Amino acid sequence: MDPRFLRTFVRVVRLGSFSAAARELGYTQSGVSQHIAVLEGDVGVPLLTRRPVGVTEAGARLLEHAEPILLRLDAARADVARVAAGPPSQLRIGATPLACGFAAELVAPALAVTVRVSARDEIARAVAVGELDAGVVDGVAAPNDPLRLPETGARVARSLEEPLAVAVADDHPLAGRSITLDGLVDARWIDAPTICAPLADLASLARAEGFRAALTYDGADVAGLLALVAAGHGLALLPERALTGVAALPVIAPALVHRTEWLTDNYG
Amino acid sequence: MDPRFLRTFVRVVRLGSFSAAARELGYTQSGVSQHIAVLEGDVGVPLLTRRPVGVTEAGARLLEHAEPILLRLDAARADVARVAAGPPSQLRIGATPLACGFAAELVAPALAVTVRVSARDEIARAVAVGELDAGVVDGVAAPNDPLRLPETGARVARSLEEPLAVAVADDHPLAGRSITLDGLVDARWIDAPTICAPLADLASLARAEGFRAALTYDGADVAGLLALVAAGHGLALLPERALTGVAALPVIAPALVHRTEWLTDNYG
DNA sequence: TGGTTACGATCAGTGGCGCTTATGGACCCT
DNA sequence: AGGGTCCATAAGCGCCACTGATCGTAACCA
Missing domain, CATH: 3.40.190.10 (Periplasmic binding protein-like II)
Incomplete structure (x- = not known):
């Protein structure tokens, strides 16, 4: 279950092709093929169908876990890096379109602030991996229910x-x-x-x-x-x-x- | 960020000792020392203090992520294994003390059922890694709020x-x-x-x-x-x-x- | 304070494995 | 039929995760 193998697995599924995944990841096609073979040998069942490339039942289950795991690994690295780097010199904030108006409320500083508008999950991801320092996201939920965001361990500082x-x-x-x-x-x-x-x-x-x-x-x-x-x-x-x-x-x-x-x- | 290294890191922190962690994990003390050294070299800051062994600020951040990541990796393997194994021949259910009475409601089968009573997080963990087939847990929360369980990707089938x-x-x-x-x-x-x-x-x-x-x-x-x-x-x-x-x-x-x-x- | 112990760091050596290149077989398109 | 594309497999290489041995030092004790 080497994360590198999980990463190639995810990419193969997303692209529907071993060769294309190899190109994007900087491996040879052979390497990708071996990555998948190792994963399948590890769990004991096929994860992908070939010709055409598709996901088996077992592969679908692995995929559900693989993405959050990889995201969380990036988040871990970013979190530690933040401790090492100390307070940022400029603040990068992400916001969803409807939440833009609130972006300023998060921050009362004399820091340079840049606001990036994008989709909810993308902001959660970017905050987790350190591309952004904070984010304001919105969505529809039952009262008192938190939004269903990717699991990154990030903190919800406030909600409305x-x-x-x-x-x-x-x-x-x-x-x-x-x-x-x-x-x-x-x-x-x-x-x-x-x-x-x-x-x-x-x-x-x-x-x-x-x-x-x-x-x-x-x-x-x-x-x-x-x-x-x-x-x-x-x-x-x-x-x-x-x-x-x-x-x-x-x-x-x-x-x-x-x-x-x-x-x-x-x-x- | 090799998961093996993370596992070593977690164990060292838990035991407060490189040597003890080495014994439990089946490595030599030298190996454990190198695991930590690689992690620290990777993130660029010390994760542990030595003599006595303690967690630095950066190490604490890594620890917050490491445990969920390792749990999720186990959950992924277990999830795939379940697909491979097919339906279980006997049902292992976990329950917290106050939820025991509900354990039977989950299941209407002619299967042999065993119920294990333990703590909430332990049940969530065991269900995730495949030691249990299902679990009933309870706790206090705000209305409509889900319980704060370890993030394993497990499904909440029903709640009350x-x-x-x-x-x-x-x-x-x-x-x-x-x-x-x-x-x-x-x-x-x-x-x-x-x-x-x-x-x-x-x-x-x-x-x-x-x-x-x-x-x-x-x-x-x-x-x-x-x-x-x-x-x-x-x-x-x-x-x-x-x-x-x-x-x-x-x-x-x-x-x-x-x-x-x-x-x-x-x-x- | 000096001796002893236990612990972690470091170094050299090695075996495994993750990568490459090369090749083979299956399928598609013309 | 033949070229093109795709994935699987084989062989070989080089790195790196391990072990075992040794060193330096903090902690404990009389």
């Missing part, structure tokens, strides 16, 4: 919960009513996975299957999403606070909130 | 929340009143860490410092604990359901519940 609402156009027939999410399974949803709660995650949160995206918004700009809603292209689930120019339908069931979490490395 | 109460003797002056936990900081507590909510954990759960044990009960037997409470030796925080022969003071603040979680390996 705000009401959720479904955004609809002002002239939408539902405007002004309170709604339950499972009653909107068949509605025209706008999926904005980079902004808030990918539709795919809604199934488990709302305990209802079948949410389908009528439109996918692949941007980080909330105003753009709201414009689409206002123009009647569909519904979006967002924190109530962020809704301007559209009607907000309070969600009365299931009990869900919009949660913002401040992540710091363990040292800062 | 019940009201908490403070157990006091029937003739106690508080009997019949509702209480807040922080008002009882200076009360005579009986700490029963193997049964429910170690007093040390209460500080963060109740957001109040200073809970001190007047008496520590180091047994897994709830009846024994209740007898001590009934005899007036002190207070104990327990699920209301478990209280017989004593007075139960409902806890009105902070919002806490007694939570039971059913753990299964990912395959069962």
Whole structure:
């Protein structure tokens, strides 16, 4: 279970190719083949199918563990390095689009600050491995539930919960009513996975299957999403606070909130 | 960051000795010394003090990560092995003392079942590494909060929340009143860490410092604990359901519940 | 204070293993 | 049929994780 082997395993699965993984990792194809062979010899069952390259049942199980393990190894190295390096001379903060407004609250310093906007898991990862000094992320969760972030051992320094609402156009027939999410399974949803709660995650949160995206918004700009809603292209689930120019339908069931979490490395 | 080195590091810290760690791990003292030297060379700072052996600040950070990483590696191997082995012929279930009554609910089989009672983290660990097929654990948490278990990637198949109460003797002056936990900081507590909510954990759960044990009960037997409470030796925080022969003071603040979680390996 | 012990650091030597290059066989596309 | 691509295998090399021996020193004791 050498981490190097796990790393090549993950890469092979992601690329679906031994040769491509070898190129990316700087090995020869032969080396990659041997890495997989050693892993399979170790656990005693095939982890991959060949031609085409695919994941076996056992391989899928290993994959579930391999990524968190590798992430945590990087986090460990970064955490120790932070102790060695002492306090940073400039602060790099990550934030998800909806959490940008809070980024400043984390810090009251005379330090140079740079803010990087990206996806939630990416920020958690970057904070863990030391690419960022802190992060503010948001998402949808049950009240008091922490966000489901990659397990890095990072600390949640603070959190905030705000009401959720479904955004609809002002002239939408539902405007002004309170709604339950499972009653909107068949509605025209706008999926904005980079902004808030990918539709795919809604199934488990709302305990209802079948949410389908009528439109996918692949941007980080909330105003753009709201414009689409206002123009009647569909519904979006967002924190109530962020809704301007559209009607907000309070969600009365299931009990869900919009949660913002401040992540710091363990040292800062 | 070879896991073997991490394992050595953890063992050295736990035993406070290079030589003792070498004996337990089947290395020579020289090998252990080199393991630590490689780790320190890798991260660039000392991880341990020598004579006496102690943990530096950087070492403490590494330790926080090393144990979960090693556990997760074992869990990965066990998870794959379970796929290879197929369904078990007999079921090994772990349970914490207060959760024993639920152990049967997990399973409706014609299989031979053995139940092992031990501490919460130990059960989580054993389920993860395949020593047990399932587990039922309990603890105190905020409503809807999952229990803080070691991160193994194990699945929580089901959970149950019940009201908490403070157990006091029937003739106690508080009997019949509702209480807040922080008002009882200076009360005579009986700490029963193997049964429910170690007093040390209460500080963060109740957001109040200073809970001190007047008496520590180091047994897994709830009846024994209740007898001590009934005899007036002190207070104990327990699920209301478990209280017989004593007075139960409902806890009105902070919002806490007694939570039971059913753990299964990912395959069962 | 000097002797003794135990512990950790260091060094030389070696065996295993993780890598490479080279080659072989299976499949695809034209 | 033949070239191209892919993964598996074989052979060989070089590194490095180990052992065993030795050294320096902190800790203990009279």
